[in-house]
Amino acid sequence: MNDILKVKNLYKTFNGAKEPSLFDISLNLKKGEKAALIGPDGSGKTTFLRLLSGLLFPDNIKNDPVLINNLSPYKKRGEIKKIIGYMPQKFGLYEDLTVTENLEFYAGLKNIDKEKRASLFFELLNFSGLLEFKERLTKKLSGGMKQKLGLCCVLLTAPKLLLLDEPSVGVDPVSRKELMKITDKLIKENDTSVIWATSYLDEAKYFDKVFLFSKGRKIYEGTVENAKIVMDGLTYKIKDDKFDKRTLLNEIVKKDKGLIDAVIEGNYIKVVYENKNFAEKSNFNLIKTPPLFEDFVMSALNSKIKSYEEKKPEFNIKTKDNISIKANNLTKIYKTKNKEFIAAKNIDFEVKKGEIFGLLGPNGAGKSTTFKMLCSLIKPSFGTCEIMGLNINKNPVETKKLFGYMAQKFSLFGNLSVKQNLDFFSGVYGLFGKKKKERIEYLIESFELKNYLFEKTDNLPLGFKQRLSLSLAVIHNPCVLFLDEPTSGVDPVTRRDFWMRINALAKNKVSILVTTHFMDEAQFCDRIALVYKGKILKKDTPDNLKNSIKSKSNPNPSMEDAFIEIIKEADKKYDE
Amino acid sequence: MMNKNIIFTFVIKEFRQITRDFSSILIAFVLPLILLFLFGFGINFDTNTIKIGIIDENNTILSRDIKESLNNTKFLDCIYIKNEIEANKLLSGGIIRGYAVIPVNFTKEFKKNSNPKIQIITDGSEPNTAKFVSSYIKGSVESYLEYEKIKSGKKSNSSIISPILRIWYNPSLKSVYFILPGSISIIMTLTGAILTALVIAREWERGTMEAILTTEITKFEFLISKYIAYFILSMLSVIFCFFIIIAIFKVPYIGSYFFLFLISSLFMLTSIGTGLFISTIAKDQFIAGQMAGTISFMPSMMLSGLIYEIDSMPFIIRMISCIIPAKYYVSSISSLFLTGNVYKILIISSIYLFAFAAVVFLLTYFCTKEVIE
Numbered sequence: 001m002n003d004i005l006k007v008k009n010l011y012k013t014f015n016g017a018k019e020p021s022l023f024d025i026s027l028n029l030k031k032g033e034k035a036a037l038i039g040p041d042g043s044g045k046t047t048f049l050r051l052l053s054g055l056l057f058p059d060n061i062k063n064d065p066v067l068i069n070n071l072s073p074y075k076k077r078g079e080i081k082k083i084i085g086y087m088p089q090k091f092g093l094y095e096d097l098t099v100t101e102n103l104e105f106y107a108g109l110k111n112i113d114k115e116k117r118a119s120l121f122f123e124l125l126n127f128s129g130l131l132e133f134k135e136r137l138t139k140k141l142s143g144g145m146k147q148k149l150g151l152c153c154v155l156l157t158a159p160k161l162l163l164l165d166e167p168s169v170g171v172d173p174v175s176r177k178e179l180m181k182i183t184d185k186l187i188k189e190n191d192t193s194v195i196w197a198t199s200y201l202d203e204a205k206y207f208d209k210v211f212l213f214s215k216g217r218k219i220y221e222g223t224v225e226n227a228k229i230v231m232d233g234l235t236y237k238i239k240d241d242k243f244d245k246r247t248l249l250n251e252i253v254k255k256d257k258g259l260i261d262a263v264i265e266g267n268y269i270k271v272v273y274e275n276k277n278f279a280e281k282s283n284f285n286l287i288k289t290p291p292l293f294e295d296f297v298m299s300a301l302n303s304k305i306k307s308y309e310e311k312k313p314e315f316n317i318k319t320k321d322n323i324s325i326k327a328n329n330l331t332k333i334y335k336t337k338n339k340e341f342i343a344a345k346n347i348d349f350e351v352k353k354g355e356i357f358g359l360l361g362p363n364g365a366g367k368s369t370t371f372k373m374l375c376s377l378i379k380p381s382f383g384t385c386e387i388m389g390l391n392i393n394k395n396p397v398e399t400k401k402l403f404g405y406m407a408q409k410f411s412l413f414g415n416l417s418v419k420q421n422l423d424f425f426s427g428v429y430g431l432f433g434k435k436k437k438e439r440i441e442y443l444i445e446s447f448e449l450k451n452y453l454f455e456k457t458d459n460l461p462l463g464f465k466q467r468l469s470l471s472l473a474v475i476h477n478p479c480v481l482f483l484d485e486p487t488s489g490v491d492p493v494t495r496r497d498f499w500m501r502i503n504a505l506a507k508n509k510v511s512i513l514v515t516t517h518f519m520d521e522a523q524f525c526d527r528i529a530l531v532y533k534g535k536i537l538k539k540d541t542p543d544n545l546k547n548s549i550k551s552k553s554n555p556n557p558s559m560e561d562a563f564i565e566i567i568k569e570a571d572k573k574y575d576e
Numbered sequence: 577m578m579n580k581n582i583i584f585t586f587v588i589k590e591f592r593q594i595t596r597d598f599s600s601i602l603i604a605f606v607l608p609l610i611l612l613f614l615f616g617f618g619i620n621f622d623t624n625t626i627k628i629g630i631i632d633e634n635n636t637i638l639s640r641d642i643k644e645s646l647n648n649t650k651f652l653d654c655i656y657i658k659n660e661i662e663a664n665k666l667l668s669g670g671i672i673r674g675y676a677v678i679p680v681n682f683t684k685e686f687k688k689n690s691n692p693k694i695q696i697i698t699d700g701s702e703p704n705t706a707k708f709v710s711s712y713i714k715g716s717v718e719s720y721l722e723y724e725k726i727k728s729g730k731k732s733n734s735s736i737i738s739p740i741l742r743i744w745y746n747p748s749l750k751s752v753y754f755i756l757p758g759s760i761s762i763i764m765t766l767t768g769a770i771l772t773a774l775v776i777a778r779e780w781e782r783g784t785m786e787a788i789l790t791t792e793i794t795k796f797e798f799l800i801s802k803y804i805a806y807f808i809l810s811m812l813s814v815i816f817c818f819f820i821i822i823a824i825f826k827v828p829y830i831g832s833y834f835f836l837f838l839i840s841s842l843f844m845l846t847s848i849g850t851g852l853f854i855s856t857i858a859k860d861q862f863i864a865g866q867m868a869g870t871i872s873f874m875p876s877m878m879l880s881g882l883i884y885e886i887d888s889m890p891f892i893i894r895m896i897s898c899i900i901p902a903k904y905y906v907s908s909i910s911s912l913f914l915t916g917n918v919y920k921i922l923i924i925s926s927i928y929l930f931a932f933a934a935v936v937f938l939l940t941y942f943c944t945k946e947v948i949e
Contacts, residue, residue: 053790055948081792092787096596097589108585109791137596153787 004161004193005029005052010065012047012058020059021047023216029161029193029209034183036204037197038297039213040491041462045197046089048213049163052195053086068161085159089166091150095139099130099149102138106153124152128182143364144175151182162186162194168203172362173519173560174567180206201492202520202560204293212300214491219300224293231291231299233276234260237268238284245269246507253307253500255283261298261496262305264503265523266543272298294492294520303493308446308504324480324511325351325374329383332369343369345534347383353479354509356502358516358525360563366534367515368408368484374513375405375482387480401429403480404473408488410465414458418449418468421457422475429476439475447471447501463494470501481505483514487521499524519560530566537570582793583801590775590805603771604813608763612817615759616752616825625650628709629657629666629675634682638724642678645720651712667699674698674709676717686721753828756821757913758882761843761902763817765876767810768847769854773868775802776855776944786948795944799852799937806848807841814840831912835922839912842929843905847872849936856943876902901932 005028012022022044029035037045050056051066054073058065064072073080093102103121112120125131128148138146147167154162162183168176186192196207204210204224212220220227240248249269253262258278262271271286272295273279279286330347333340344366351357359367372378374385376392376399385392392399413421422443426436444450447467452460457468466486473481483502487495502524506512514525522528522542529539538545546557549565557565594600630646632639647654655672657663663675677695685692696713698706779785788798818836821827850872858864878884879893880902886894897903904925911918 050786050948055786055789057947078792081790084790086787086790088783088786090783090786092784094589094593094784095782096593101589101592105585105589106787106791108588109582109788109793111579111581111792 002030003028004031004033004069005195006067006070007052008065008067009060009063010048010051010058011060012044012051012056019216021216022051022058025218027211027218027221029195031160031193032187032191033208034187034194034206035196035209035211036207037195037211037213038199038201038204039197040199040494041489042215043213043491044216045199045213046165047216049086049165049195049197052161053084053163054080055086082157083160084163085154085157085161086163087150087154087165087167089169091146093138093146093150093153096137098137099125099134099141102149102153103156107156110157112156120156124155127185128152129178142175143362144171144178147171147175147179148182151179155186158190158192160190160192162192164194164196166197166199168198168200172365172567173564176203177564199489200518201294201297202558210293212297214301220296227293227296228291231272231295233288234273234279234299235289235291235295236271236273236279236282236286237265237289238271238286239268240284246503249503250307250507252284253305257281259305260303261295263496263499263523266541274299297492298496301491301493303496305496306500308501322353323350324353324388325349325357325513326386327370327374327383328385330370330373330380330385331382332373332378333381342534344373347373347536349529349536349539351480351511351513353511354506355527356506356512356514356525358514358522358528359531360516360519360522360528360559361531362517365531367517367531369534370531371482371484371513371515375403376400401476402478403482404476404478405482406469406473406484406486408484410469412457412465412469412472415456417454417456418460419453421468421472422449425472426475431476439477443471443475463490463497466490466494466498467501470498474505479510481510481512483512485515485517487516487518495521519558519563522559530563532567532570533574535570537566578797578800579792582797583804586793586797586801587805590801591809594805594809600771600809604767604809605816607766608813608817609820611759611763611766612756612820612825615755625653626705626709627653627655627672628713629663629672630654631657631660631663631675631677633680634678636683638683638686639678642717642720646676646713646716649712649716652709663697667697670699672699673702673705674713676713686724692721752825753914754910755882756825756827757909758880758906760814760817760821760840760909761880761882761905762873762877764810764814764840764844764905765847765850765872765902767813768806768844769851769872770865770868771810772802772806772848772851773854773858773864774861775806776852777858777861777864781861789946789948795941795946799941799944802852803845803848803937806851807844810844810848811841814844827913829913830916832917835917836909836912839905839908839922839926839929842926842933843901845933846901846929846936849933849940853936853940853943856940875900879903880906882906901929904928 007025007027010022010025011020013020025048037048039045047056051058052068052073054077057074061074066073068080069083071079073084094105097105100121103124104117107117107120122131125134128151130145130148130152133141133145138149141149151164151167167179171179183194183196187194195211196203208223210220210222210224210227211218238248238252243251245264245267249262249264252269252271253259256271256278258274260272260274262269268287270289272291273282327347327349330344331342332344333342335341347370349357359370361367369378373380374392376385376396379393387399388402390399390402413424416424422440426440431439444453447470449468449471452464457465460468470486473483487498490498499521502512502514516522525542527539527541528545530537530545540548542559545562545566546559549557549562554561628646630643632643643654643656646652657666657675660677663672666672667675675697677697679693679695682692682694694717696710698709700706776785779788822829851868854867854871855864858867879886879897879900881897882902886897886903889897908922908925911921
């Protein structure tokens with residue numbers, strides 16, 4: 001038998017749920033195979049991994065829906081525990097124990113011989129680069145280091161099947177790559193099989209095999225290459241000098257039929273069609289471009305692209321040089337008893353009218369701090385910030401009327417209905433009477449909120465909450481929009497739809513400042529600033545950033561490659 | 577069923593966490609200290625000398641003698657007041673707790689062989705003191721009059737048996753001697769239940785439970801390890817408390833140390849068990865903490881007989897108090913301190929506490945899930 005894992009007709013329904021969370025899942029994994037379990041949040045990835053590790057029981061337990069090494073994880077739990085390694089999303093580490101103590105703890109629970117431990121720990125720590133931190137408390141490690149330590153704890157028993165639940169969330173791209181290297185080495189040495197759950201589509205290319213999950217169903221199993229073949233002849237680029245790119249995008253979406261995806265990529269618009277027929281009937285000059293795995297996912301998720309029109313903002317304040325947001329030397333220093341922590345240092349940038357400007361960086365880089373200074377949620381230690389020429393700290397009331405803010409995790413009132421949320425926020429922004437009624441009606445229509453109008457906000461799907469949150473941010477027709485991680489946790493199709501709306505706003509000369517840790521979202525921005533360790537490393541257009549690291553070995557670098565290169569360079573300078 | 581190495585590993589981990597988490601040290605050692613001082617100095621049922629006033633409108637030998645006899649007791653301190661206006665001022669100012677008025681015709685009435693009247697006015701804002709003042713004045717005046725009657729050869733209308741009081745078990749009637757040992761029960765529910773209520777909930781909250789469940793540890797080993805770690809910590813805290821009570825508050829101890837240890841250990845197990853049980857069903861540190869407060873701390877404070885006398889409670893509450901482990905612990909510990917070894921109390925309490933601990937352990941065991949759902 002060559003298969004380490006066999007799953008057949010697996011169903012899982014949670015207590016009190018109407019529908020199964022996992023629906024008829026069947027898949028296989030060979031020994032030594034590295035598979036990515038890809039799917040948006042809520043697609044059932046974690047539930048699936050928990051079922052494999054015996055932490056949850058399936059509905060149809062009698063039929064042995066899961067066999068690991070030909071054993072059922074529900075009937076032979078003891079034996080299964082010896083051959084699998086499971087790393088939960090929060091790594092399962094004790095924050096107040098040191099690195100070595102965490103290893104000792106798990107070694108003890110896994111019954112590893114005391115004599116063997118010292119050499120095993122050394123090997124694992126050396127291998128993961130944690131050796132010099134072995135006496136450090138876990139809570140003082142960075143996200144990437146915690147993740148490596150979590151992996152080390154799982155690897156103590158040299159498992160045959162390694163289950164990793166979103167190991168790359170909240171970790172910077174450099175650590176992500178290192179972790180990938182560690183798992184690769186492990187697979188070669190021990191013939192281990194890996195299932196790596198992730199919601200980042202761009203990670204798929206590093207794996208032998210991909211399982212694509214959506215809404216509790218498996219919608220694809222196979223290699224990335226095969227997925228791309230399916231999409232052959234459906235992906236194109238369009239360039240038309242008559243229009244600016246945003247208008248062009250709108251034109252394409254309006255005129256062409258059967259579009260799965262349409263994205264601005266540098267000076268081109270990339271389009272994906274449902275089938276060749278639609279491509280042939282296109283009203284534009286198509287240039288063929290090789291398909292990506294992401295294109296396949298969009299098609300597999302039944303994406304349909306739509307264009308949006310937004311009302312122009314009422315404010316028309318004239319500013320010098322057409323600049324709507326200006327950050328001058330913004331610095332934030334947090335002082336504790338004996339230490340100074342610089343969360344953001346000398347942040348300088350300008351955003352023009354109708355521009356989408358992205359702050360890109362890993363978690364903890366200082367994006368949120370910068371962001372909060374810009375919308376006067378925290379006071380900068382030095383520096384100023386101007387919105388439409390007004391200093392925000394000197395004129396807080398006037399400036400707040402000018403911008404809309406969409407907070408991380410959407411900040412909605414969960415136990416109010418959609419309508420009540422709209423009523424409340426329009427009231428807070430000073431709308432009343434006929435004006436208020438008209439504005440709310442307009443928002444309900446343009447953001448398609450009608451179906452859920454009287455539903456409690458807590459019960460809404462995530463993508464819908466995101467849409468509602470955006471509608472609340474623009475309720476007072478602001479000319480500047482701040483979006484803090486607006487797309488985290490939302491599936492790719494909803495994300496695309498969201499960006500189409502943002503595009504429509506930008507077309508109406510609304511300036512948009514957005515933070516994101518999705519590298520692939522950078523290309524939606526006109527310009528981006530790479531934020532790392534509290535500083536802006538570079539700011540430029542996405543294309544220029546990518547081209548800056550072009551080399552013979554990497555002729556077509558991705559945003560992530562560019563980011564890693566630029567960080568490495570910065571670290572080198574820092575060391576010197 | 578049990579793997580010693582696994583339990584040992586787990587207990588070591590718990591201790592490392594405890595020593596690094598300042599709040600658990602705070603709950604185990606600093607909070608008990610504060611509570612002991614609070615109970616030792618704050619709660620006091622002892623009677624002190626009470627200041628009263630006397631207005632003598634009669635001004636005869638008899639009335640002056642009565643005044644003297646009141647002043648000679650060790651519980652009252654009398655001051656003489658000219659008139660009621662002045663007395664009311666002193667009363668409302670809180671300087672005196674009450675006053676007695678001996679009326680003009682007092683001696684005359686007495687000689688007529690009818691019962692003479694005196695007026696007693698007390699400060700009802702402190703009912704206990706008011707009751708004490710009125711009954712004490714009444715009693716002293718009555719007994720003095722009886723004495724006068726007999727002296728003058730008149731027939732007394734009451735028998736003259738004067739009881740000689742002896743108070744056993746707490747001869748100096750110091751409430752501290754009862755309160756402090758009993759207060760250990762409250763301290764133990766605090767360290768035992770509140771501390772442990774957080775620990776399993778914390779493992780769920782921080783995602784470590786998920787990782788532990790995929791290792792070879794069984795739920796029996798998991799629970800035993802938690803019991804051992806927190807038992808050791810809490811017993812250290814108990815020993816610390818006893819030391820403070822005996823060495824600093826100088827409460828005499830006359831019982832057996834073996835029973836002290838046995839009964840404290842058993843009570844500790846019920847307390848830890850309750851905490852772990854709460855923790856198992858709560859899965860959220862905040863809720864667990866709140867539940868531990870209401871389920872274990874409040875009943876042992878109110879229904880253990882330490883502060884409020886159980887015999888004076890309604891029938892249903894008395895029945896409920898019978899299932900509260902703290903009640904058994906308080907009665908055993910106060911008898912160990914004040915009476916010595918009362919085997920009947922000690923054995924019944926031990927059996928009950930053991931049974932309670934066992935039931936809670938089983939409940940916790942069956943409620944601890946090996947799967948996430």
